[in-house]
Amino acid sequence: MASSKPSPDLRPARLNALGEFAASIAHEVKQPLAAVTLNAEACMKWLDHDPPRLDQARAALQVVLQASVAASAMVRSLHGMACQAEPERDWLIVDDVLRDVLQLLRGELRQHAISLGEEFTLGNYQLFADRVQLMQVVMNLLRNAIEALKDVHDRPRALALRSALVDDALRISVCDDGPGIPASLAARIFEPLFTTRPGGTGMGLAICQGIVQSHGGCIWSEAGLPHGAVFHLSFKEYTLWTPSRS
Numbered sequence: 001m002a003s004s005k006p007s008p009d010l011r012p013a014r015l016n017a018l019g020e021f022a023a024s025i026a027h028e029v030k031q032p033l034a035a036v037t038l039n040a041e042a043c044m045k046w047l048d049h050d051p052p053r054l055d056q057a058r059a060a061l062q063v064v065l066q067a068s069v070a071a072s073a074m075v076r077s078l079h080g081m082a083c084q085a086e087p088e089r090d091w092l093i094v095d096d097v098l099r100d101v102l103q104l105l106r107g108e109l110r111q112h113a114i115s116l117g118e119e120f121t122l123g124n125y126q127l128f129a130d131r132v133q134l135m136q137v138v139m140n141l142l143r144n145a146i147e148a149l150k151d152v153h154d155r156p157r158a159l160a161l162r163s164a165l166v167d168d169a170l171r172i173s174v175c176d177d178g179p180g181i182p183a184s185l186a187a188r189i190f191e192p193l194f195t196t197r198p199g200g201t202g203m204g205l206a207i208c209q210g211i212v213q214s215h216g217g218c219i220w221s222e223a224g225l226p227h228g229a230v231f232h233l234s235f236k237e238y239t240l241w242t243p244s245r246s
């Protein structure tokens, strides 16, 4: 007689996949939600100001709106990845996408006294990518850098986001001067569910790697000098936007 129970062999794999999917959603939603909370609080503060600072309140509310749109887009995107739907790719001006991500994190950077270096040199270079997925990757790397920098108390906290053409590939780099990644753990950080952080899901870098590889790119980390960690993304397929192509 046919049984509706999954075979014992398939069950752990399926549970694993479901567990990873649930962890991915929890992970991706946590980030924009943090931006919503922070900026909604800031908005209240500006409204309570005497006289109310409507310009600042509006700016904070604008970030709340962007973050909630980003959260829904990320859930849709993860659902699409889980169903193996075709990603929605387009030619994107990379530097514009990086600026949009930073917009969501500025409140948090201020809150943790982290100085930000923005070194965008790509100008009109474009990548054929899914916008939401590219934002997810950069956001995850920046979030990890922020987490790492929270442990720094004896020097200024610094973070840099860079874009450049390097060795004929389009490169995005996130550099922090936090405690860095111990050499003994470096090989494991991209494994799903691997985490050293209390409360971490360990899905951030696994999601990043999956997205970057599906775009034909690569992602790797190296030690920062003299401190910290550097994460690079590199893509060999790119183009330069010119007005005649639009």
Ligand SMILES: Nc1ncnc2c1ncn2[C@@H]1O[C@H](COP(=O)(O)OP(=O)(O)OP(=O)(O)O)[C@@H](O)[C@H]1O
Pocket: 027, 140, 144, 145, 148, 176, 178, 179, 180, 181, 189, 190, 194, 195, 196, 197, 199, 200, 201, 202, 203, 204, 205, 206, 228, 229
């Ligand atoms: N910038 C960094 N500096 C130091 N260690 C890092 C950095 N980025 C990642 N790591 C290490 O890699 C591990 C895996 O990172 P990943 O983003 O996958 O998960 P997580 O950050 O621990 O959890 P979550 O993303 O759910 O918050 C981290 O626990 C940490 O040990």
Ligand SMILES: [Mg+2]
Pocket: 140, 143, 144, 203, 204, 205
């Ligand atoms: Mg993380």
